[in-house]
Amino acid sequence: MADTHAFPLADRAGRTTRTLGSRQLAAMLPDPAGARPAYRHLAQAISALILDGRIALHVRLPAERELATALSTSRTTVTAVYDLLRESGYAHSRQGSGTWTALPEGRTPSSITRLLAPQDTAIDLAKAAPGLPEQTLVDALAQVAPRLAEHAHTPGYHPYGLPELRAAVAERFTRRGLPTVPEQILVTSGAQHALTLVLGLLCGPGDRVVVENPSYPNALEAMRRARLRTVSVPVTDTGWDVEIIESALRQAVPRLAYLIPDFHNPTGCLMPGEERARVLRAARRAGTWLVVDETLAELALDVPAPAPFASHAAPGTTGQVITIGSMSKTHWGGLRIGWLRAPARLVTELAGQRVATDMGGSVLDQLLALALLARAGDLLPSRLEQLRRQRAALAAALAEHIPQWTWRLPPGGLSLWVDLGEPVASALSERALGNGVRIESGAHFATDPGIFEQRLRIPYTTPPDTLREAVHRMAATLAGGLPPSSAARRPHWVV
8 A cells, every 4th residue: 555646845935836757757657668659658648647637736747857867768758748838838947946737718627527418419427316306306496486485585695504403414324323412413515525525624735544445536536635544445346454454554654545335336335234343443542533325325226325434333423434425326426415423523614614615505405305305215215226227237238238348236326337358447538529429437436547448437326228338339449440558568667
């Protein structure tokens, strides 16, 4: 295990900066001998990585001589690469301080474009997020309208969240087996907002954070932006190796560990209860905060919904567990309603942290969330049955049209983690867009460069006919032939 992201440095003004290692960058780039002219090929690859977020903005690129050595190419080639990056706006230089990544005028990072609706007739498989039935939303709006009018005569600021929504979320935790009071709940603008608040309060630049590999890309991006040093632990098709997690907690003594134990995104794995208890004990010994993402916990398709992770701790030992969740996967991402459960004192500190950004969430959204949560017993079973049908349709279409691909059917969650058998995921996703399917390479979910190019995450959140058509288009893309990715031509960077 090792730290895989750039370590924060201090510039002459004392500000925290970042630099990208030459071997780290080389591991993400294609073989310079694979195309001509090599410098243009490399510059295009670096530009794509910057837009994709795998190379962060405002990061110092390696010195030309160091990168040339790591790529086994000439310094002249690397000089031409950097010149082209500067000309196209993807980099800028200051004398004596190196070359830094930048975003060109008019270009949009992939973290934004993948959230936008696809252009033309493209089928969007980049987002694992279901929609909300129209009538359900209409009924909820009619129900909350009088209550919203009651709030119109108040300032409308609720930094902790609406008291009645905090109470409803607390009651849900209690019903699932983890006694909770409203003072332990902070309502946020989605689970991502909750994670960002936690990172901002509990971590500082250079702190070590344990993360699963693969993991949720937006969480990884939040950690990069917080300038944290990630220590990755693997999640395979069969789940977690708890001995590796225990070793990482013991040896790295991280400030925080971020886990998705419930129908893990993207693998779909479910962590057994006895493993949860072991992780809780190891984190307590290391003094590490556990941030447990339970966004997918209620999407149990073949097994009972799991109890909250913190409920597996010994009595009186749940003080350093933060549980985050949201309604984005069970209901609709457009609500932007999430929450976290933590010790009451920490909730107060986090509420102070959030005032500096938004002072509190939308009253309308919170009232809608309250109405929808009250109907969860009626709404969720139909949602789960719909997901089962869509999962079956996707699996059947893959088996029929692309039988060489393999996967394990997850017991819950929203997607399949498919093994393509060869590292062509990035090439496939690029070519598939031309055939009307937008999908993310498995590399997008990696904490380390140069891995998961043989994987695709394929969500089953669209109707069966749409999924079958998407698979048909991907099969047609494969029939046209794909070049192997850089991962197949270059040795992996392993540290």
